[in-house]
Amino acid sequence: MSLIPKSHPRAKSLLIREKLVSGFDSGLVAKEGLLAQGRGEAFDYLLGEKTGKSAKTAIKAAAAQILLAKLSVISVNGNIAALCPKEVVRLSKQTGSKIEVNLFYSNEKRKNAIFKELKKNGAKEILGKNSAARATLSGIDSARRIVDKNGIFAADVVIVPLEDGDRTMALRKAGKIVITFDLNPLSRTSQTANITIVDNVTRAMELLIKNCIILSKKNKKTLKTILKNFNNKKNLSENINEIKNNLTKRSRIA
Ligand code: ATP
Ligand code: MG
Numbered sequence: 001m002s003l004i005p006k007s008h009p010r011a012k013s014l015l016i017r018e019k020l021v022s023g024f025d026s027g028l029v030a031k032e033g034l035l036a037q038g039r040g041e042a043f044d045y046l047l048g049e050k051t052g053k054s055a056k057t058a059i060k061a062a063a064a065q066i067l068l069a070k071l072s073v074i075s076v077n078g079n080i081a082a083l084c085p086k087e088v089v090r091l092s093k094q095t096g097s098k099i100e101v102n103l104f105y106s107n108e109k110r111k112n113a114i115f116k117e118l119k120k121n122g123a124k125e126i127l128g129k130n131s132a133a134r135a136t137l138s139g140i141d142s143a144r145r146i147v148d149k150n151g152i153f154a155a156d157v158v159i160v161p162l163e164d165g166d167r168t169m170a171l172r173k174a175g176k177i178v179i180t181f182d183l184n185p186l187s188r189t190s191q192t193a194n195i196t197i198v199d200n201v202t203r204a205m206e207l208l209i210k211n212c213i214i215l216s217k218k219n220k221k222t223l224k225t226i227l228k229n230f231n232n233k234k235n236l237s238e239n240i241n242e243i244k245n246n247l248t249k250r251s252r253i254a
Contacts (some may be wrong), residue, residue, distance in 0.1 A: 012049070013041060013049065020037050020082055021034070023081065023082025028082045028110065028117055029078040029079055029081075029082050030103075030105040030107075030110065033078050033082075037079060039183075039184065040182075040184065043184045043198075044183050047199075047242065047243060051207065053238070053242065054198065054235050054236075056207070057230065058195055058196060058235055059199075059204060059207050059208050059211050060211050060226060061195050061227055061235075062195045062197060063208060063211035064223040064224075064227050065157055065177060065179060065194075065195060066095050067223055068224065069155075069157035071156055072155060072158070073097060073100050073155040073158050074091060074097050074098070075102045075158060075160045075163070076088055076100065076102070076114060076118065077103055077162060078103065078110060078114060080161050080162060080201065081113075081114040081117045083202050085121040085123075087209060089122045093122075098150075098155075099123055099125070099127065100127040100128045100152050101115060101128035101129070103144065104144055104164055106142075111129065127152075128148055130148065133150055134147075134149070138170070139166075139169070139173050140167055140170040142164075142166070142167070155176060157176065157177045158176045158179070159179045160189075161180065161181040161201045162180075162181065163182070163193075164189065165189050165192060166188075168189045168192045168193055172193075172194075177195075178194050178195075179194065180195070180197065181201040181204055183198060183199065183200060185236050185240050191236070
């Protein structure tokens with residue numbers, strides 16, 4: 001039971017924080033994951049803790065891209081398993097995307113806990129543990145270079161929420177189309193991905209599923225037009241302007 005009253009002005013943010021802390025206590029989240037959340041929270045504050053126009057545009061483009069993919073894979077780490085396991089499973093089922101567990105700070109015990117959490121939330125097939133299916137992505141030093149040959153290795157579209165810049169770069173170099181969720185529009189991941197959703201993953205994942213449901217009724221040509229009209233650099237620049245405008249508003253003396 002949460003001790004945070006609903007009326008608390010920062011209730012939502014504190015509830016997300018609680019999810020991470022209990023995820024840490026139950027072995028899903030790495031210590032470093034808690035720090036990553038802190039970095040994200042700071043940017044969320046600057047965004048006004050809401051899904052902005054640019055994020056909505058990126059979410060729509062991401063949905064179109066996932067629906068057009070031959071093979072899309074959702075890469076799951078500890079923070080994602082703690083924050084939105086249900087949504088990951090729903091997105092996977094809605095779009096036929098595979099789920100693969102891929103950890104920056106690799107650790108078998110934590111990986112098993114993440115598998116268990118995803119299964120508890122309805123995941124049937126999860127990749128990332130079968131050593132017979134190991135393949136290596138070049139250009140990454142960390143354990144994350146080990147991927148599943150039927151998952152990330154074979155995918156044309158990889159969804160990597162809360163990713164590290166080096167790996168995003170390596171996935172791009174390997175020819176993958178990368179979709180990320182990252183609250184920091186300035187991070188290397190944000191700047192390197194093909195589609196960057198600058199929003200809290202806890203808000204945006206749900207919207208992405210909704211967009212996938214709506215766009216699944218459209219034909220390929222419509223989806224391709226949505227993608228053609230999307231420019232990640234331009235969208236990131238609009239996002240930075242949203243932050244600027246929000247700060248300008250907040251800087252006024254009432
Ligand atoms: P990069 O390696 O891409 O330059 P970084 O080193 O600054 O980024 P990392 O710790 O590698 O940061 O990645 C974590 C990223 O995830 C951060 O940019 C942070 O803003 C973002 N993040 C953390 N929590 C959330 C969340 N709940 N929703 C969306 N993004 C988040
Ligand atoms: Mg990093």
